Amino acid sequence: MSITRREFIAGGTSLLASGLTLPAFLNRTAVAAARAKAGERILVVVQLTGGNDGLNTVIPCRDDEYHKARPTLAVPKDRVLRLDDDLGLHPDMTGLKKLFDAGRLCVVNNVGYPNPDRSHFRSMDIWHTAALQPEEARDGWLGRVVDRQARPGGPPPALHLDEGSLPLALHSRTQPVPSIPSLEAFRLSARAGELEQAIAAGRSGASDDLLFVQRTAIASCANARRIEQAAADETRQASYPPTRLAGRLKQIAQLIGADLGPRIYYTSIGGFDTHAQQALAHGPLLKDLSDALAAFDADLQARGLADRVLLMTFSEFGRRVKENGSRGTDHGAAAPLFVAGPACRAGIVGGRPDLDHLQDGDVPHRIDFRSVYATILTDWLELKADEILGKRYDQVSLLKTRS
């Protein structure tokens, strides 16, 4: 038993995480191919797992109903970071407030879908598949983008940079979407220069399949090199807070800087299921989110990449308007999401939550989340949204109109 058990439980990630330095070798073809794609736009998705309390994120601070429903959890009017007459950000979100003031943040409020499901699992699946009957869908909305962009041997069209398994949103029917916990997995280890040279050496009588693998392997090594350089450059550019989300966004910025190729990056931050003692947990979470997004934006600007990148957040649902008996909130419905980047139309769309007309004690939705997807697919990724979403949805004016 002992050997088996040891093999079974031995931890470590050494099979993959052997990243050190990568000696010089540049494949010009691969780099040229990547450069040609440099004009392409990138979408970064940040999932807020657990159901973020939208009412304490984008706060209807002048609404008496809000203060009445939340005797212990309501944020006092004078502490809210005001966005307009009615709404303000949670006081811990100074980073996003700066982004808002700089015209780089769009608050999309009251986003949801009809007949909201209050199961974490099912509602998340609904958001991931863009289908109200997620059981029928075998792929995710971003996976369908992958299916339309993939070509064998090319760069991965999407990348999941996170702990845990690949989110349903990224499930594709044709292409494996890489899922890595950190970009260590994408670095080649020391003395890889020998490996590159051995791979690149000429072959006589090679089959098409062998040449295909060889070409791809050469491109992989070039990618690893660029990641290495991007990581080295980063040290003098960016300052991120020491949180997990910030660390992942920093790595995503490095990968974008290295022209790795994906048009979609996906990561998450958990802990939003605040059923009890919410005030202790929620503020710090919002601060993590807000500071990480602000640092990411500053980093991309410093790298001259900001114009290529749009970031969106979402959570599977918001929370009940009325706080519960444990100074927390239970599963709710519509909530705000954020779209950030120079391309977004700064301001608030979707208006303030209508607390006078609740549905089953929840905020009713005013914007279908699939309209947000449709807008991003059409205007940002320049894809046919109705093919990907299976239906036509109204657009939301959350992006600047392009000339």
Next chain:
Amino acid sequence: MSRWHDQGDAVDALKAYRPSSARPWDRPAAGHLLRRAGFAPSESELRAALADGPRATVDRLIDAGGDCARHDELDALGETLATRGDIQPLRGWWLLRMCHTNRPLHARMALFWHNHFATSNVKVADAAMMLRQLRTFEQRALGRFEELLLAVSRDPAMIVWLDGVRNVKGRPNENYARELFELFALGVGHYSEADIREAARAFTGWHQRGGEFYFSSLDHDAGPKTLFGHSGPFDGGDVVRLTVEQPACARFLAVKLLREFVGPEPPAELIEAVAGRLRETRLHVGETLRSLLASEALFDPRWYRARIKSPVEYLVGVVRSLEMKAPANVLADAASQMGQRLFEPPSVKGWDGHRAWINSATMLIRLNAAVAAVEGKTAADVGALVGKYELRDDDAVAFCERLTLDGRVPEALHERLAALSGGVESRMKQALRLLLGSPEYQLA
């Protein structure tokens, strides 16, 4: 010996392989057979195959009975791991069993059926059901296709996956019936929409309850149906029987087996020959493979390194041939990062395979795995290989070349390896890193 039947005209393309000076039974031939019928072999496995000859090797692969103690010890952990509800431990557990089994063809066929009857835990969301399905694939891996198809039709995970649970009298759900014909047994063009509707009615009431097959007679439509020109009060068992009797079934299965064991684009005469053998054996997969794996056709040079290894083939092959002890979770994560997340195939069609395995990200993960196989915490013990096989100092690098690439190493790489310096273990590690990361090694 009657198993080695005399080949008639219909199966001439499956003429038995007889080693000759033109097609000797040498390392490349034995390595080719073992990679196709399992995973990249260890030196011991390869030496045994060379000594036994092709027929005895194929018989041993197919008739392998019990497994080794280490495999069985691991095997017993499955149900315990599944009770936790999380699928991740089962991924590593399955991979580790593939690494340790002495029935590699059976392991390979279980993986083949997982891809053929591609069921994903993303929807099933029940580790115990996924395990039970895998057990079904393993138990029936090399048996009669009809029995497997019937078992799959009654399999709880499949019933959840393709909506058998919603298939009730008066409101038939066609999901399973359609995929049964299109993806599992016949292929597009060999059934009508009416056949699907009638088959769906026959499967009504085939439900699962608590992870067990359950026949709900109240939900079953016992009325008369017409399927493939036959009429009767058919149930699911009749659908399976009538489906496998369709001439298209043998041909469909032949193509799938040939893509797995021979190459991505098998020629028509070989498809017909394998289909013919399947019909002769009443769709007996093991007996058909016995003919195919020992046929002259398998050893045609054009199939040598003609398939791109799946991530599981790549990883399990590295572990088996270097006789490593890799932790289960490391293997599972590596396979997932390379694009093969076991128990979660991307759709009911399974993984596309071949070139779809390779992109610039997944290839990088393979290269890093090649490095990690010889360096770091979980690396292979090359010193143990030196001792076990009594390697001479001046033959150790050549041993690595034989072990990984049957000694058929591209000239430039061979020169590089011959010029390596350092102690014997250091040279072996350097050589293995380059060999496992070579484009040639990605092919089987």
